[in-house]
Amino acid sequence: xRILPRRLRVQALLLVAVGLGGAIIVAAVFAAxxxxxxxxxxxxxxxxxxxxxxxxxxxxxxAPAPLVVYYARQGLPPFRATALGxxxxxxxxxxxxxxxxxxxxxxxxxxxxxxMSNPFAKSGxxxxxxxxxxxxxxxxxxxxxxxxxxxxxxxxxxxxSQGLYQQLVYTITEDPEIRRALIREKGKAxxxxxxxxxxxxxxxxxxxxxxxxxxxxxxxxxxxxQVPEELxxxxxxxxxxILTRGFVGNExxxxxxxxxxxxxxxxxxxxxxxxxxxxxxxxxxxSCDGGKWTLAVTLPDLTWPAGRPAFAETFDRSPIRxxxxxxxxxGTVAIAVRLDDARPWRVATEPTGTDTARLYIDIGGxxxxxxxxxxxxxxxxxxxxxDRASGCTCRVRGAARVSEGKxxxxxxxxxxxxxxxGNAMASRGTGPVWGVFTTTITIPPAVEGQPTLEVFSLxxxxxxxxxxxxxxxxxx
Numbered sequence: 001x002r003i004l005p006r007r008l009r010v011q012a013l014l015l016v017a018v019g020l021g022g023a024i025i026v027a028a029v030f031a032a033x034x035x036x037x038x039x040x041x042x043x044x045x046x047x048x049x050x051x052x053x054x055x056x057x058x059x060x061x062x063a064p065a066p067l068v069v070y071y072a073r074q075g076l077p078p079f080r081a082t083a084l085g086x087x088x089x090x091x092x093x094x095x096x097x098x099x100x101x102x103x104x105x106x107x108x109x110x111x112x113x114x115x116m117s118n119p120f121a122k123s124g125x126x127x128x129x130x131x132x133x134x135x136x137x138x139x140x141x142x143x144x145x146x147x148x149x150x151x152x153x154x155x156x157x158x159x160x161s162q163g164l165y166q167q168l169v170y171t172i173t174e175d176p177e178i179r180r181a182l183i184r185e186k187g188k189a190x191x192x193x194x195x196x197x198x199x200x201x202x203x204x205x206x207x208x209x210x211x212x213x214x215x216x217x218x219x220x221x222x223x224x225x226q227v228p229e230e231l232x233x234x235x236x237x238x239x240x241x242i243l244t245r246g247f248v249g250n251e252x253x254x255x256x257x258x259x260x261x262x263x264x265x266x267x268x269x270x271x272x273x274x275x276x277x278x279x280x281x282x283x284x285x286x287s288c289d290g291g292k293w294t295l296a297v298t299l300p301d302l303t304w305p306a307g308r309p310a311f312a313e314t315f316d317r318s319p320i321r322x323x324x325x326x327x328x329x330x331g332t333v334a335i336a337v338r339l340d341d342a343r344p345w346r347v348a349t350e351p352t353g354t355d356t357a358r359l360y361i362d363i364g365g366x367x368x369x370x371x372x373x374x375x376x377x378x379x380x381x382x383x384x385x386x387d388r389a390s391g392c393t394c395r396v397r398g399a400a401r402v403s404e405g406k407x408x409x410x411x412x413x414x415x416x417x418x419x420x421x422g423n424a425m426a427s428r429g430t431g432p433v434w435g436v437f438t439t440t441i442t443i444p445p446a447v448e449g450q451p452t453l454e455v456f457s458l459x460x461x462x463x464x465x466x467x468x469x470x471x472x473x474x475x476x
Contacts, residue, residue, distance in 0.1 A: 069104040070170035070318075071116040072163030075366050076253040077208040077343060078170045079116055080318040083107040093175055094136040097143055100171050105132045119164040124151020133186070142201050143172050146184040153193050161194030166207045170340075176285035179203055179292065204292070204341035209367040214280045214293075214342040221277050221433075227267055229274055229302045231333060232356075233260040234311050236323050254377055255320040255363035257337055261302065263355040272357040275301055278347040283338065289314055289322035291338030295345055297361060302333040319343060319363050337361055344370055346399045348434040350427040360436055362399060373467045374400045374407065376455050391445035392475070396424070397438045402457035402467065405429035407437055409456075411473075414449010447475060 067085040070078035085103025088095035104120050112118050123132075133148030145168075155161045165183070172181035180201035183191040191198040205213045237256045263272050276299045283294040310326035321338040328334030339345075346362045362375070369376040376398040400407050405428055410421035420443055426435030443451060456468040 067100050067103040068171075068174050069100055069107065070167045070174075071112055071118055072160075072167050073116050073253065074159065074163075075209070075368055077204070077318065077341065077364070077367075078163070078167045079113065080170075080340065081113060081116075083111065093138050093143070093177065096175060097136050097145065097172055097178075098134055100174060101134055101145070101168075102132050104167065104171055117160075117163060118167070119153075119155055119160045120167055122154030122160075123147075123164075124149045124154060135186075138178070141177060141179040142182060143178045143180070144182040144184060144201075145172055146186055147191070148186040155194040158195045161196045162207075162209070165193055165196055165198070165202075166209070169202050169207045170204055173204060173292075176288055176290065176292065205343070208341055208343055210344055210370065211367070212344060212372055214295075214345045216280045216342065221275060227263045227265045227272065227301065229261045229263050229272065229299070229357075230305050231259060231302060231308075231325075232262045234258070234323075234325055234335075235260075236313060236315065236320065254365050255318075257320070257323055257335070257361040259325075259335065259359040259361075260352070261299075261357045261359060264303070267355050270354045271351050272353075272355055273351070274299055274349055274357055274359065276347065276349070276359065278345075278361075280342060280345065289338040291321035291340060293339040293342050295337040295339060295347075295361065295363070297335040297337070297347060297359075298328065299333045299335075299359070303331055304333050335361070337363070339363060344372075344375070346375060346434040348399055348427060348436045350436050360399075362434075369398075369469050369471060371467055371469060373402055374398065374455060374457065374469055376469050376471060379453070379471060379473060391443055391447075393440050393442045394473075395438065395440050396453070396455070397436075398455070399434045399436050400426045400457070400467075401428070401432065401434045402426065403429075403460040405435055407439075407455060407457060408465075409439070409441060410454050411441065411443055411447075412452050412454065413447045414451070417448075419444055419447055419451070443473070443475070451475065 066082035069081060069083045071081055072078050083103040083106070085099050085106065088099040101120075104118065105123060107118055107121060109118070109121070135146040135148075137144045137146075153161075153164060155164055168183060169181045173179060180203050182201040183193070183198045185191045189199075235258050237258070261272065261274055276297055278295065278297045280293055280295050283291055288294070304327035310324065312322070312324045312326075314322045319340045321340065323335065323337050325333060325335040343364045345364075346360070348360045348362070349357055350360065351357050362377075364370075365375050365377055376396065378397045379394055396409065398407075405426040407424040407426060408421070409424065411419050413419050420441060422439070422441060424437045424439035426437040428435030441453065451473045453471040453473055454468060455471070456465050458464065459466050
């Protein structure tokens, strides 16, 4: 799996739009993002009955072509990838959806990325030629797909059922016009995928696996030193690339945009603390770079360097579709991050020197390790923490918005006995703005059973524990 570099040099990767200034580019980006949203995308209202005929999607293979599909991941939303399939004979929504589903169903196991699965490939076949039987109907932004699977779905566990449902919803809703998917089984009132009973349409956010979605209404504003700054670098990393330096572990399902800043004036207190606003907004086609949401971040005190072209980079990875940054409204900087879905996000700043700072835009993370106030990126679930006999240390990284910026942690052994504890400080304190943190924990020798790392905060009102995250660790 290709991992993008930690930081992409602006000079090498910025794309220049001939004849258009950066202000025009970003104005267009944000205008599309700020279209008036429709009803809440997290609702699951029942689709009104229609009399339209279900079209049977029958892709005709002109030549094998890569089609966008989604593979299941344990504890994470599905992952965007490609599979070879037949090009549909017509460029209709129905045929495109049918072609993607056929490609997903027929994907050979050796082409499925590591640490991912394709439970849909286990579904039953129909007809003498073993073809997938599907019918597709479009009603507004809802695609109803009826499957003819006399042999059943083939799933054998709850996790397979969830993974299959996730990959179906994401694959069906890949087209920008489609936001909800309704799964049906031929001749049945409801679809039953293992332990799941499906009766209503679902958005990507409904099935992503997080207990909450990304904040859409509040606009978050940093405190700010109001010292003019300029952008020195902007980079994008998908999954664990910039998180796992110095720590060997699994992918953390995180998308990160990092922006390096430098003050052009004196910094009060020797700490650059840039102001910013961040808002998640519905993105309607066609100006979405294939995404469905835009995380819009503006930095009112940041000046765009003279002569530097706008940054525009497109990615074929989940969850970030594209990142655009350019001059916006009076010379300040705006960043638009196009996203697959409205999974939880965090924007944080961290001083990196007396006159430098880094702005982090973090998207997602392992669903079990993310709540509304703490997100732990490393170590991931069941990651190797070191040697059981001699004890070990491991690095813990994440983000938090907790009282006084203080994060608490402890390690329990397999019996529940506490064997280690400590604190860590986030780059920001209490408030709506996130801070990032990094700390090292030490696990003593000869810990009994499988240890568990617990990360939490204390209530500012009564000192009680809250925001608890438990992460199983593996000792060798």
